Amino acid sequence: MKITIVGAGKVGSQLGRKLFAVGHDLVQVFSRSMEKAETLAKELGADFTNDLNRITAGADLYLLAVPDDAIRDVATYFAHHKFQEKLVAHTSGATPITVLTGQDIERCGVFYPLQSFSLGKEPDFSQIPFCIDAKRPDDLVLLKNLGAQLSPKVFEINDHQRAVLHIAAVFANNFSNHLYHIAFQLLEKEGLSFDLLLPLIRETVEKLETAAPAAMQTGPAVRGDEETIERHLRYLKSYPIYQEIYQRLTESIQAPEHQVT
Numbered sequence: 176m177k178i179t180i181v182g183a184g185k186v187g188s189q190l191g192r193k194l195f196a197v198g199h200d201l202v203q204v205f206s207r208s209m210e211k212a213e214t215l216a217k218e219l220g221a222d223f224t225n226d227l228n229r230i231t232a233g234a235d236l237y238l239l240a241v242p243d244d245a246i247r248d249v250a251t252y253f254a255h256h257k258f259q260e261k262l263v264a265h266t267s268g269a270t271p272i273t274v275l276t277g278q279d280i281e282r283c284g285v286f287y288p289l290q291s292f293s294l295g296k297e298p299d300f301s302q303i304p305f306c307i308d309a310k311r312p313d314d315l316v317l318l319k320n321l322g323a324q325l326s327p328k329v330f331e332i333n334d335h336q337r338a339v340l341h342i343a344a345v346f347a348n349n350f351s352n353h354l355y356h357i358a359f360q361l362l363e364k365e366g367l368s369f370d371l372l373l374p375l376i377r378e379t380v381e382k383l384e385t386a387a388p389a390a391m392q393t394g395p396a397v398r399g400d401e402e403t404i405e406r407h408l409r410y411l412k413s414y415p416i417y418q419e420i421y422q423r424l425t426e427s428i429q430a431p432e433h434q435v436t
């Protein structure tokens with residue numbers, strides 16, 4: 176396919192490289208910064224621009240990898256220009272397809288890779304679930320086939336399911352990562368290394384392959400070790416937000432609906 180990448184950030188760069196690697200023709204790269212657009216475009220043998228008005232109609236697919244809040248504005252541009260016959264897909268978990276359909280874009284879809292992308296680290300695409308949606312059945316097939324070239328894990332996921340998936344991903348990834356940050360800070364303050372926790376973290380994640388999270392919960396909350404919990408809360412007195420998080424998570428772990436019988 177001839178593909179234009181709109182947004183040369185974390186997702187645009189990694190998806191662009193992978194699509195190029197599996198043989199697609201990358202036509203153009205857009206980024207607001209010319210330097211970013213040019214750097215990625217050179218890797219992909221594509222043209223580049225930092226001006227939406229200079230995006231050409233030469234591609235079959237326009238992948239919008241811009242921040243969630245910018246998708247509507249960029250989509251407005253596609254709706255009002257010469258792209259009526261082209262497929263426009265965004266890459267966001269949190270954004271409904273209606274942001275595109277609402278702009279009267281006839282051929283539109285979602286191509287959401289459910290992974291956390293960083294600029295420096297090449298992702299293992301074979302492990303990434305691709306959540307696909309499209310307004311037209313033929314575009315759904317096209318995007319599913321494209322996803323299948325990048326990963327064996329391709330799923331048709333509608334707006335509601337994707338919104339819930341995204342909330343779940345915030346809990347599983349963003350919030351758990353923030354809890355690691357809290358742990359890091361507490362240890363650092365006492366001159367201890369976060370490395371001490373890495374085997375525990377790895378073991379916990381590995382066990383998720385074989386057991387439901389609630390079934391392998393350990394620690395003072397699930398055991399009901401109230402004196403330990405009180406001691407922890409006293410230690411956290413000088414960190415009111417951490418103390419509150421500890422208290423709330425303890426309550427959540429102890430809630431009857433989360434107990435495994």
Ligand SMILES: NC(=O)c1ccc[n+]([C@@H]2O[C@H](COP(=O)([O-])OP(=O)(O)OC[C@H]3O[C@@H](n4cnc5c(N)ncnc54)[C@H](OP(=O)(O)O)[C@@H]3O)[C@@H](O)[C@H]2O)c1
Binds near residue numbers: 206208268
């Ligand atoms: N990051 C992830 O782990 C991840 C995972 C799955 C899906 N997604 C989704 O992928 C999309 C892109 O996320 P990202 O993390 O790749 O973002 P990012 O790294 O911040 O890159 C955003 C790109 O969009 C451009 N841009 C920023 N604001 C814009 C605007 N108002 N109008 C036009 N272009 C604008 C940026 O240009 P300049 O940088 O040159 O200013 C940059 O090229 C989002 O919808 C996000 O939800 C992200």
